[in-house]
Amino acid sequence: MSRTSPFRQVRPVRLYQNIVDQIEGAISRGELKPGERLPSERELVGLFGASRPTVREALRVLEANGVVRSRPGDPNGPEVLPFSSAGLAKQMTRLAQLEELSIGELIAFRMIIDGSASMLAAYLRSPEELAAMQATLVAMEGSIEVGYDAFSAADLDFHDAIAQASRNRMIQICNAVVRDVVLQLIEDKVSHALDSEALMRESLAHHREVLAAIGAGDGEGAARISRRKLYDYYAGYVPEGEQATMLALLED
Amino acid sequence: MSRTSPFRQVRPVRLYQNIVDQIEGAISRGELKPGERLPSERELVGLFGASRPTVREALRVLEANGVVRSRPGDPNGPEVLPFSSAGLAKQMTRLAQLEELSIGELIAFRMIIDGSASMLAAYLRSPEELAAMQATLVAMEGSIEVGYDAFSAADLDFHDAIAQASRNRMIQICNAVVRDVVLQLIEDKVSHALDSEALMRESLAHHREVLAAIGAGDGEGAARISRRKLYDYYAGYVPEGEQATMLALLED
């Protein structure tokens, strides 16, 4: 329960792990910034006193973590990457596919995140951010005639704009992650079913309601509308038994 | 904007990446289950037709992703691991440390997650889950005299129990992740400041309020109390300028 023991479990430390730690440490201490380059593998061999296979294993781990990227032939060496939620999205996608993560859970979570984002946006948005949201709605309207793909893309922009205005990077990340996962799991079904102008216009109307609430500073209302809209939009794709969870989020 | 092109960007596919994909695919198709073992590196060399360094790089990536674990000398070969949120937590921790993720954002996010979890728990909890929550509160009360470390641990158990009852794995994961990150960033400060019996008893009383609302099926109330409790608990550690975000979550 507590963390009082002065001792740690000892386990053999692999050399490549040591290298990974050193490089990650240098980055988190700011000694290496995104865009900068690491020395070439052969130079690192000298710097760390390890062999090239070992250095390469360390680079593979860093690459898997989304920290650096190696490109063959690049004379500048591996590049330190800016943080992106891609790594997070990948992990969550794996979770969604491997584990008992159901569509209902995903949608419910999205209701929470998007609702909270709308609420925060209503209270915190700057005039510019509000204008940006309105612009995405205009884009949505224009894309209706183009087809569902374009409409869906504009829809994403709208939700991104809201997440942006929430001023909370965790929300932005979760928004991006869940959007990716949802897209991957059920968007094909939705795209076939919803490819009708009437339904897209209905969706657009819902988005307008959310934006109106945000514009009016009505956070609670924006959150409520946002959650209900998502429920209506996706409920048909969620098994009966799971809808209770989602409905619980609408009781207010 | 749209994804209509029939062509994909071509990029050289690394052999080790191919191996990673195959093994991950086998796992997600259920052909490899957690606890099972992969063939030894030398066998994999034959199975994939790649050299050992290449196979090893693939295993390093899988290991970094938390998919398998290699132990030197183990005659059974690398082990397929059950999914854990450790990988997610690691990524988020890195984000929190590297990027502009502030304490205020983290706490605000925790208010959202914990509040939503409490709300869902109020509507969905089984009698057993309610009993489990009550048990953690009893443990909290008993741990007050032991010290802040024990109290904090019991506190975590309480919030875990709520997340559990929310029936949403995404919430459980976010709960675990944010808890880890918050713990890492500011818990030492809190532990010094709050190591007084009176303050712990006050915190305990707040927890009781939340549980009472959950027990009564008052989801909205549970969420509201939970958010406010977190705000009161942590607000002192958040810079003035960021408190607005957090306060926005309390306007209901």
Added chain:
DNA sequence: GCTCGGCACTGGTCCGACCAGTGAACTTCG
């Protein structure tokens, strides 16, 4: 001045080798 080709260097892959550790089969003893 601009273009084009060569070149030094990159990362990707392979081979063969050695080491310390592990666990199971085997041997030995009660």
Added chain:
DNA sequence: CGAAGTTCACTGGTCGGACCAGTGCCGAGC
């Protein structure tokens, strides 16, 4: 016959050296 200790085949970790296909720079030729 069963339990305890020992042996040993095999594991993953690390190393050095080697070859290849690309990349980007720089100098030669226009």
